[in-house]
Amino acid sequence: MAAPLRRRARARLDRWLRGRTPSALPVRFDRHGIYVLPTRFGAFFAVLLTTMGLGALNYNNNPALLLCLVLAGAAVASLLHAQLQLAGLEVRAIGAEPVPAGSTLKLRVHVRAVPGRARRGLRVECAGQAATLSLAEGGGEAVLALPTARRGWFDPGRIRISTTRPLGLARAWAYVWPEAPLLVYPAPEPDGPPLPLGRGEGLQSRLHPAGDDVHHLREWRAGDSRRAVAWKASARRNALLVREFEQPLGTDVVLDWDMLAGQGRESRIRRLARWIDEAERGMRRYRLRLPGQPAIGPGSGQAHRHACLRALALLPGEADAAR
Incomplete structure (x- = not known):
């Protein structure tokens, strides 16, 4: 019962803070957005100082009272120093490369700071994961490994940057949210039929070192295999020449949503994601119809792959499509 109550209380706090905290990057922390509270050790230290002060006053012990006041002054100074550790920090960018659902998303948080002030012990937390943040020459980056479970937009929620330096008596923290959610690709089908090959007229060909037919001769370049060198032609030209082969290919592969009729919606998405990866590995041109x-x-290429997987990731689910 305690865990659900804590989650609901945290969700209410998130909604309250989200309405007051800017989400457009870059976000700069100032005194209005930094929260400071004692740690457990700080609360124990406060109780200890209170006991010492009462004892010193009761027995009229001036040295003990002076020590108590000095320690209290150091504690108050540590509160201010903890806040100054975060004041002036600027979160410049938050992003991550898309990954298939079920993989770990590497969330990168880029932070800049005003040079001239040492900042130590910074910690970045998000979705139950944490990482240390080291600032070198005024800038640094923290990488958080966030688990993913489903395709589509992924909202990491609030990101907290905190510190307990210098004495560990108080914790200062501030929140920031990404302006846009992150994208998670659909998980490809682990096993399935091979990629459908293009058929019909308009056969194409592409250069390939393991092809069947000699296409032309070209000058040798660093990295070329010695087996591809045309020694007789090289002797006649007095220069190293390399055979360039070609391998016949079919027409562009068409990945059509309708060709998978009879399967579930998510099964279609996962199979199309698998075929997209196979087409990229085979250096095939392909078209996606949704x-x-x-x-x-x-x-083909990374930009085309991203466009196709993004379209698959943002397709509505079973419940949304049935409405």
């Missing part, structure tokens, strides 16, 4: 959207492609 319901209610214009065809994507044909094309």
Whole structure:
């Protein structure tokens, strides 16, 4: 019962803080957005000082009272110093490369600080994960490993930057949220049928070192295999020449949503994601057709792959599609 109550209380606190905290990057921390509270050790230290002060007053012990006041002054100074550790910090960027659902998302938090002030013991926390933040020459980066469970937009929630320096008596922290959520690709199907090959007219070919037919001769470049050197032609030209082969390919591969009729919605998405990866590994050009959207492609490469996987990741789920 205690854990659900804590989660609900944390969610209410998030909603209250989100309405008061700017989310557009860059975000600069000032005294209005930094919170400071005693740690457990700080609370124990306060009780200890209170006991010492009462005892010194009761027995009229001036040295003990002076020591108590000195320690109290150091504690108050540590509160101010903890706040100054965060004051002036600027969160410049928050981002992560998309990963398939079920993989670990590497969330990168880029922070800048005004040079001239030493900042130590900074800690970045998000979604139950934590990492230390080291600032070198006024800038630094913390990487958080966040687990993912489902495709689509991933909201990491609030990101907290905190410190307990210099004495560990108080914890100063501030919150920031990414302006836009992060993208999680659909998890590809682990086992399935091979990539459908293109058929019909308009056969293409591409250069490939393991091809069947000699396409042309070119000058040798660093990294070329010695087996591909045309020694007779090189002797006639008095220069190293290399055979360039070609391998026939079919037409552009069409990955159509309708060709997987009879399967569940998520099964279709996972199989299309698998075929996209296979087409990229095979250096094939492909086109993706999804319901209610214009065809994507044909094309290949990282930009085309991202566009296709993004479209698959943002497709509505079973419940949303049935409405």
